[in-house]
Amino acid sequence: MLDLVHLRSFVSISQLGSFTAASQKLGLGQSTVSQHLQRLEAAIGRRLLDRDTHGVQLTADGEALLPHARQLLSLERQTSSLFEAARPSGRLRLGISEDLVSGQLPVLLQDFIADYPAVELHLTVALSKDLADMQDKGELDLVFAKRRLGDRRGEVILREPLVWLAADPDAILANPVLPLIVFPPPSLTRTLLMEALERTGHPWRIVCSCQSLSGLTAAARAGMGVLVQPRNLAPPGLRELPPSALPTIEDVEFILVAAPSADRNTIAAFTRLVRDRVTNGLTPSR
Structure with a gap:
């Protein structure tokens, strides 16, 4: 039988990519979280995670288990919610x-x-x-x-820190006038990046303005310019520019x-x- 406590540790490690982060989230010692994973792997008879210097990666068996583990934990939450004094409605x-x-x-x-x-x-x-x-x-x-x-x-x-992102950072930095991909006003991200550029007097021009993040991301992936987003929400396919390359933007x-x-x-x-x-x-x- 699969232990829900062990599954919760497995899902947290998978989600956060780190035993340390998972232990902090769960309020457990790192050795306890590691033990949970070991017992889960022993119960299943398969290796679920691989560790290396870059972090934690799911094995093929781990990938197969993850959606089912989430489903079981969701079912546990649903069952618990049945007995809440005042259920949301x-x-x-x-x-x-x-x-x-x-x-x-x-x-x-x-x-x-x-x-x-x-x-x-x-x-x-x-x-x-x-x-x-x-x-x-x-x-x-x-x-x-x-x-x-x-x-x-x-x-x-x-x-979250706001960072400069581009498909090809070298090509962007070779441009004497920074091509910007931005949300329209009243975007807070737009305001903060403009303030950062004005502080340093860095030349810029807007090459794309769009209300949709998917539209901005498409323009950035096409190499049109640089996009600013929270670091941990950086869209796939874009790379962060070196911190010293452009002005530092205020966190949000x-x-x-x-x-x-x-x-x-x-x-x-x-x-x-x-x-x-x-x-x-x-x-x-x-």
Whole structure:
């Protein structure tokens, strides 16, 4: 029989790519997490993970087990939720920052819907400032977006550095005028990168402006210019430019903002899931 505690450690290691990070997330010693994996591999009779100097990689058997392990853990959460004093239900109007679309959003939403089928989820994806405006107008119950350092709105989930990304960094740096791929105003990322360039007087020009992260990513992959994104949300196919190549951009904070009228039980349930799934593994799907 498979032990759910062992499966939880396996999924955390797989998600975070590190025994140390998994142990911190689970609140366990690293030796305990390692022991969980060893016992799981012994129960299955297969090697699930390979370790090297670059981190942890799933074996073919590990890849095969992972979706089933997640499904079993999701079923455990669903079963536990049946006995909550006040189960989340009703409508949740959720606003998500465009930056998060390339990350674990699909899995996050899938887990939430599976765990709380009585919740009717309405999703809006937009720029952080636009989401804040919608929430102020009473159109959104919960917003998962970003803010600049020093702002007070929302509950901080994590802090992320903004980095310069390109398909071919050498080609970008050889250009005397920096070609920019940016969101339109009122994008916070756009504001912060412009401030960084203005501080140093670095010449620039906008070659692509698009409301959609997928559109910006396509332009960057085509080699049109440089894109700025949170480091752990860097789209696949792009490389980070050396830190000394271009001005340092101010970090951002990802936050959850609940409307006063939102259902407390539903907000608490989604917040728990975000902290479990995102805080310790905010990475794009590869």
